[in-house]
Amino acid sequence: MDKSLQVILQTFEGKKEEIIPILQNVQDAYSYIPERSMTDIALFTGVPESQVYGVATFYAQFRFTPRGKKHCMVCRGTACHVNGAPRILEEMEEALGIKQGETSEDLEYSLETVACIGACSLAPAIMVNDTVEAKLDPKKVRKLFGRVVANE
Numbered sequence: 001m002d003k004s005l006q007v008i009l010q011t012f013e014g015k016k017e018e019i020i021p022i023l024q025n026v027q028d029a030y031s032y033i034p035e036r037s038m039t040d041i042a043l044f045t046g047v048p049e050s051q052v053y054g055v056a057t058f059y060a061q062f063r064f065t066p067r068g069k070k071h072c073m074v075c076r077g078t079a080c081h082v083n084g085a086p087r088i089l090e091e092m093e094e095a096l097g098i099k100q101g102e103t104s105e106d107l108e109y110s111l112e113t114v115a116c117i118g119a120c121s122l123a124p125a126i127m128v129n130d131t132v133e134a135k136l137d138p139k140k141v142r143k144l145f146g147r148v149v150a151n152e
Contacts, residue, residue, distance in 0.1 A: 001040045004029050014044050019055050023062055032063040068103045068110035072096070072128050077116035079123040084137065088124050089113060091138045095145035 001009075008025045012018045019041065026037050033056055042049040056062045074080075074089045093099050096109045103110040119125040122134030133144060 005037055005040055009040070009044050012044075014046065016045050016047050019045055019047070019052060020059070023052075023056055027062060031067040032065055035064065065103055066107055066110075068108050070109050070128055072109060072111045072126060073114045073117060074100070074111070074126050075115075075117045075119065075124065076113045077120060077123075079120040080116075080125055083123040085124040087138060088126065088136050088141055091141040092126070092145060095141060 005026065008022065008029060011025070012022055022041055022045070023033060026041070027033050030037075038052050038056065039049055042052045045052070056064075072092060074085060074092060076085050076089075080088075089100060092111060096104060096111055098104050098109065098111050100111055100113050114127075117125055117127050117132065119132050119134060122132065124136050125132055125134045126136065127133070133140075
């Protein structure tokens with residue numbers, strides 16, 4: 001068990017009811033839930049590893065791959081969808097060289113779709129970390145992310 005996980009577990013009592021908060025803390029520390037941590041969490045809480053894995057896979061909030069330094073979220077809400085979000089996603093996948101749900105090998109970018117980012121009047125929109133990019137079209141996406149493919 002690594003030191004970061006030890007520090008996290010020290011703040012808990014090892015009860016079964018703490019699995020979700022433990023997983024949340026682990027994800028906050030690592031940006032995802034490393035597979036190796038599931039065994040340690042199971043031992044700490046006294047539940048089978050399959051149960052920890054079951055909880056982690058049940059909730060959409062948990063990730064099993066690291067997030068990129070630049071986490072890109074494409075809104076797929078109604079306003080964004082009807083204004084071209086599917087095309088924006090395609091353009092981003094091409095520019096970043098990854099598919100939705102993936103992280104680039106260099107851990108620079110991750111790409112996902114989300115239900116709504118709350119920027120409906122700016123549709124179609126994405127968020128890169130905490131920054132909203134609005135009223136996008138494929139040309140604007142290429143301008144924002146085209147340099148990624150050029151750097152390869």
